[in-house]
Every structure is written in C-alpha cells, then in structure tokens.
Amino acid sequence: MEVNNININSEDSDIIESFINGNESAFNYLVLKYQRKIYWVVRKMVLDHDDSDDITQEVFVKLYKSLKDFRGESSFYTYLYKIAVNYSLNHLKKQKKVTERTKDIDDESFRLSSGDALQDEGYDETIMKKVLIEAIKTLPEQQRAVFNLRFYENLSYEEISKITKKSVGGMKANYFHAVKKIEEIIRQKRLNGTIN
C-alpha cells in the first residue's frame, strides 16, 4: 500500500499524491518537513515570534485548502514559499498602516525576544541582534522578501521571480539595494561604536 509507505523522508510529489488520493495524514508529513523552514522565512520577514507563529499556521492552513489544486508546475517548496512570502508581505503592509497611524516605532520583536535574553546572553550579542532587526526593518517589504529568499534561503533569482511574480533583473536590483541599505546601517553603527 502506497499510503502506508509515506513518511517524512518521502518525495514531496509522493506525499502530495497520497494526500490527493485521500490520505489526510500525508499532510502532516508536509508540515513536519517544512515547518521550520517556513517559520524562519516568515520570522526573518516579520521579525516578531507571535506574528510568525500565526502566519506560519495560516500558511499551512492555506496549503491544506489548496494542495488538491497543486499541479506541480513549479517545485513544491517554491509553491509553499510563495504562500509564505505573500502572507508575510500582507502582514507587513497591514503593520505598516498601523505603524503609520500610531507612529509606534517600538521594537516589539526585540522586546519580546530579548527580554530574557538580556539576562541569559552576552550584552554584545543582544546589541548585534538589535542591529540586525534594525537593519532588516529599514528594508521595504519587497526588498526584505528578496533579501531573505536570496541570502538565507539561497534561492535563485529565477525562483524568487516566480514567487514574487517580478522580473529576474528586478529581483537582482532589489537584492543589491537591500544589501546596500543594510551595509549603510551597519556602517553607521560601526562609526557610532555600537558594534565593532
């Protein structure tokens, strides 16, 4: 029985086929296989853990609903990344509207994640995280998505182009501008003496 042979190490296409054929538990293997990757893709875009948790769950719920329509035109992880990036971008756009209204520039993520960290970790490490978050926050949504997918996920520009539905050249330019902005922030911090 093919259904019984499915496990977390099976090929994506086999797991998906099993799910489409009625094996609902096959979906669980997809979640277990990709949950960490998706969580971190989302987390590096939205920065806050609670938001990332909520979005990650939404991404997999969306996957569950749409998996039967997956035709395999692109690779499965590209398809899944696309959902994750779109949900993250939507969240950032909503957050931007809220921030513009309240002018709240408080670093929620930093507060939540480093509240205990100040006690547990070294001061320098905490400062570095703060700078990292600040650097990512300076990036517009689109550049943030491209930077994460290229820098952390090692996706090709062609794959990023499929996810964002933008041109390859545009993605390359977006990545360069993202790196340039991060470089400017970090250079300032070095000049200030915030980091070495």
Place this chain on the structure above:
Amino acid sequence: MNKNENINELLLNLPDFINNKIEDKSIIEKIKNEIASNKDFKILYDNMKYSLEFMNKTELTPPPDYYFNNLLPNINQRIESGKQKSPFVWFGKIIPYWKYAVPVCVIALFFLIYDINYTDNKINVQQSTEVSSTLQEISPDSKIEEDNSSDSTDIALSLIIDEDTEQDSYTQPQSSKSFTSRQMRDVNNSEKVNETAKGLPGDLPAVLETIGDDDFFSNSGDDLNPDNDLNKLTPEQQKKVLNKIKNAEF
C-alpha cells in the same frame, strides 16, 4: 558610458560575489579586477562583506524547544475549526466587497426610481401632445366640430386625469365616475345648443328638443352627420323640419 554600464553590472553582482554565488567566471574576474583598480569599489566591497558576515553570524532568538512540537497540533486544530465554520465562509469572503456593493446598489436603485418617474411623466406629456395635435387638425369652420373637439379635449384630459387617479377610482363605483364626466359634457353642450337654437326661426328649437339631447349630442361618430339625425325622425317630423328650413330666412 560603456564603463558605467559595466560598473553597474558588477555592482549588481557584488553581493553574490561576496557569498560565492556567481558561477560565471568572467564576471568573477571582472569584479576582482575592479576591486584591485577602483578604490571606491574596494571600500564598498569591504563594507558589504562585513555587513553580510554580520547578518550571517547574527541570529534572531529562536522560539522555545516545544514550539515546533506544538505547531502541527495547532495547525490541525485551526484546519478543523475552519471546517466547522465553513457554512459561513462565503459570507466572510464577500465582506470586503460590501463597501463597493452598497453604493452601487444605492445608485442603481436611484436610477431605477428616477427612470420609472421619468417614464410616467413622459407618457403623460406624450398624451397631452397628442391631444393638442389632434385639436389642431380639427377644422374650426363648423361650430358643432368645435363643440365636439372641445368635447374630445375634455375626454382626453379626463383620460389623463383618470389614469393618474386610476388606483383611487378602483375604490369608487365606475358608474358614478362616468356619470360625472358625462353630466359635465351634457351641461356644456345644452348651453351651446340653446345658444345656437336661439338663432333659428319658429318651432325649430322645440323640434330639436323633441329629438333629445342625449341622442343628438351622443359621442358616436354619427353626431357629425345630420342625415343620420334626420333619419331618426318620423316621416311627418322630417317633412316638418325640411319645410321649416326651406321657409327660413338666414
């Protein structure tokens, strides 16, 4: 110009060069040459390299260990709760469109009401115009024709009035309504007949009275033909009337 384009091309590839993600050896060679020859390019390269290394080695605080153990049950719970809510999912989906749907419906309703009123007014105006044009077509030579045309105007106007008040009239007896309009016409016509009869000699007014108002001024098309009225009289009366007319001096 060409050199600037080349430098721009190299700049776009610089982050990938730093992370060893470029496969094209010619581009790698060009970037190396530029770093060696161009001081500004070298500074940018050093700063970018430092920043990307910084980004690479600095990590966000990871979630607690149990987080990923609970994620799958949480997702399944959310899927199940979504299934339970499914009968109302369609309602949730149309909520974003309400802001467009409501004004469109209001505008459509407005135009519908306006169109109905406009059509009603147009019909009334059209009927009035038709009546006016009919009146203009009627020759003013004959007094009886004038009388009839004014009579037909009354009928046309009463039709318009009747249409406007049609719904109200359903509650009233039909005979009383027709009696009222007919009575009004008869009163007008009697006055005109009396005026006309005053100009006639001898017993003609008396003879005319014997014919009866209702018959003489009935609304049928025969009214305009005097032969028809003459035929209604007895042969004795006909002779009498003809003799009177022959002997009459106008």
